[in-house]
Amino acid sequence: MNALSPIRHDILNTTAPVMAQTHLTLKSGNVKTGPIPVSTTTADTCPAACPFNNKGGCYAAGGPLAIHWRKVTENKAGKAYADFLRDVAALPDGQLWRHNQAGDLAGQGDTLDTVALGQLVTANRGKRGFTYTHKPIAAGSHEAAAIARANASGFTVNLSGNDLAHADRLADLAIGPVVVVLPADATENTVTPQGRKVVICPATQRDDVSCATCGLCALQRLAIVGFPAHGASKRKAETVAKGAAH
Numbered sequence: 001m002n003a004l005s006p007i008r009h010d011i012l013n014t015t016a017p018v019m020a021q022t023h024l025t026l027k028s029g030n031v032k033t034g035p036i037p038v039s040t041t042t043a044d045t046c047p048a049a050c051p052f053n054n055k056g057g058c059y060a061a062g063g064p065l066a067i068h069w070r071k072v073t074e075n076k077a078g079k080a081y082a083d084f085l086r087d088v089a090a091l092p093d094g095q096l097w098r099h100n101q102a103g104d105l106a107g108q109g110d111t112l113d114t115v116a117l118g119q120l121v122t123a124n125r126g127k128r129g130f131t132y133t134h135k136p137i138a139a140g141s142h143e144a145a146a147i148a149r150a151n152a153s154g155f156t157v158n159l160s161g162n163d164l165a166h167a168d169r170l171a172d173l174a175i176g177p178v179v180v181v182l183p184a185d186a187t188e189n190t191v192t193p194q195g196r197k198v199v200i201c202p203a204t205q206r207d208d209v210s211c212a213t214c215g216l217c218a219l220q221r222l223a224i225v226g227f228p229a230h231g232a233s234k235r236k237a238e239t240v241a242k243g244a245a246h
């Protein structure tokens with residue numbers, strides 16, 4: 001199949017293409033994730049609504065990950081979405097895996113392709129996939145319903161908060177767990193303005209923890225996971241995390 005061949009949207013009975021191309025590393029060399037399968041998706045899926053996008057401080061825009069991400073975005077690495085789905089379905093039962101160390105859920109920019117998400121939920125059956133999204137999700141929308149369905153069906157979609165107040169608004173949607181960016185020097189758990197507990201990602205604090213041993217982001221949970229701003233542009237990201245970008 002050509003890299004950009006359309007996959008069938010059976011639910012809508014259309015053949016609208018899912019353009020996102022995704023690379024799946026079966027055993028990641030990333031020390032923060034540990035040796036689990038980790039995917040990377042083309043940058044065209046990143047929403048304009050994400051304040052870290054377009055040199056706004058995204059951790060994935062620098063270092064070795066940026067080089068890999070560029071290759072995927074230029075279709076020099078990775079597979080068409082339908083082939084990626086087959087690879088996910090072939091993972092062992094119970095496998096913890098992380099979707100999108102860079103990139104977002106299928107759909108151009110701010111758009112969430114809910115059919116493509118449903119297909120990924122189906123491919124993930126029996127596995128423990130988790131991901132994060134910065135797509136803007138309106139309360140009561142069909143996109144919100146699709147994310148709620150994913151979270152109820154074993155594929156964990158964390159809503160990514162830009163700052164603690166934004167994390168509260170995302171949690172109010174009640175469609176899935178929430179994560180949030182914290183100031184770069186954060187080392188301890190904290191709370192949101194509405195009093196929700198924020199647990200700092202242990203892999204950012206300890207060398208003996210990785211996603212492979214933690215798995216917190218794959219759980220349906222009330223606690224918000226906090227990530228201190230990191231990467232080459234962490235000061236820019238920190239500006240967002242401190243709420244200064246609004």
Ligand code: SF4
Nearest residue numbers: 201203211214216217
């Ligand atoms: S909280 Fe756990 S699962 Fe989530 S990113 Fe950190 S180490 Fe990985």
